[in-house]
Amino acid sequence: MTVTQESSTLHAIGPMCADGTPFPRPDGQDRYTISEVVAHTGLSAHTLRWYERIGLMPHIDRSHTGQRRYSNKDLSWLDLVSKLRLTGMPVADMVRYAELVNEGEHTYPERLELLVAHREDVRKRIAELQDTLAVLDYKIDVYAGAHRAPERH
Amino acid sequence: MTVTQESSTLHAIGPMCADGTPFPRPDGQDRYTISEVVAHTGLSAHTLRWYERIGLMPHIDRSHTGQRRYSNKDLSWLDLVSKLRLTGMPVADMVRYAELVNEGEHTYPERLELLVAHREDVRKRIAELQDTLAVLDYKIDVYAGAHRAPERH
DNA sequence: CGCTTGCTTGGAGTGCACTCCAACTCTCTA
DNA sequence: TAGAGAGTTGGAGTGCACTCCAAGCAAGCG
Structure with a gap:
């Protein structure tokens, strides 16, 4: 998977996103904190952690002290998940889909x-x-x- | 309010509805039991009683022994309520609307x-x-x- | 160093919209 | 008139999708 393919489901490539934070960051430096992800997705930190607990997220990378660091790939997955949720797909179905992706x-x-x-x-x-x-x-x-x-x- | 106006939000006038029960019955004989309403609306009897408890229904007429008898007017109200629910209007908002109608x-x-x-x-x-x-x-x-x-x- | 702000966890709590229960009474058909 | 099958009630229970809490660790700043 290449950089451009990865970005295709994210917003258009540019140095900044709407609120001034650099987004998306180029692959390799794509280590977003949970609050950055909150700002970008509109999901709450609670919800992001909960999604992880129930198996809706792949394994999220961690900093050396154990804090979450989300990648561009994680964000693009969250984009998809948010869209599916918005259209009423039950969380259980999305978990099933996540399992399939994982397999x-x-x-x-x-x-x-x-x-x-x-x-x-x-x-x-x-x-x-x-x-x-x-x-x-x-x-x-x-x-x-x-x-x-x-x-x- | 006349018969034809009342029926306008119900299905087309005819002697029978899809499953063979007479529907709508002419005004005056429109005293449907709860199970008839279940059959027509697809709502459960539980839900119908619950709607009443929370103030989403006007007062429903009763038989001499206290059983519910729904009128054509009640059915047309339920038609509207079902449509609004289907489109995600919160029950609380519908209750508010019901209050306004009542006022x-x-x-x-x-x-x-x-x-x-x-x-x-x-x-x-x-x-x-x-x-x-x-x-x-x-x-x-x-x-x-x-x-x-x-x-x- | 102390302070503030952010992140961590498991488990408990919340809000919505039903959904069911127990213990009856009523209606209908044979 | 007996029995099956509807209908009645208040209150408790369920399932979903979060949402919050307490207690503690971590990072950046003057």
Whole structure:
């Protein structure tokens, strides 16, 4: 895996990220503290440690005194995890996916299956939301121009 | 409120619903048992009673022996509630909305506000989901045609 | 050196949305 | 009229995803 490939799932390459901290740092110097990861991902430090405990993270490198040092690879994994979480994938499923990644290339088919199933789920949810959006638009219209309000709720 | 208006948020008027039970029944004979409501809404009886306890339902009519008898109006309210729940509106917010409905017409502005805020929320969520859908599509492509797999996860 | 701020751990606590339980009563069919 | 199957209640329990706590170690600064 090369540097450019690694960065592809991160933000565009540049010397600084939005809030002024250097990000991403080039591979080799990519040893972020937990608070840097908090700043970048929006996840809490509690949550990051908890993710590790439950097996959702690969082994995180440590400083000589035992503090966590996250790599670019860890951040890109967290990017994926955050996206999946945001779309409602249960933590247990993500742990399963993490296990598959850990087991190596022969688990490609099962990973694919898991992803495809989740995509179906996401598509269904989008449809549901758009459905409700129509109901909301209708109700909002009714309330906005409340001319002889035709419904009770 | 007339029959046709009441039915507008229910399914199309017809003598039977999908599973053969008469639905909706004409106003006046609309006294559904809890299990009929379960069959129609997909909510559990537990949940229906719990909704009532927390103030999410208006007062439900009772038979002479104290059993619940739901009306068409109750069903249409449940339809709305289910849609809002499905789109992630917290139960507490729905309870607030129910209170406003209960308080009368002078709460129209606040109801409108609540609905508009939720609509914004739903729109944002749709955008998020579509964003992730793109990531999923990309990953699935990678796994599906796994020619020298370019990523580790 | 002392001070502040940050990081560590296992285990306990929280909030939400149900979900179930026990011990009944009621309704319906044979 | 007997028995099966719904319905009733308040309160306790469950599962998920965090979230916090206490007690202690570590790093940087004047």
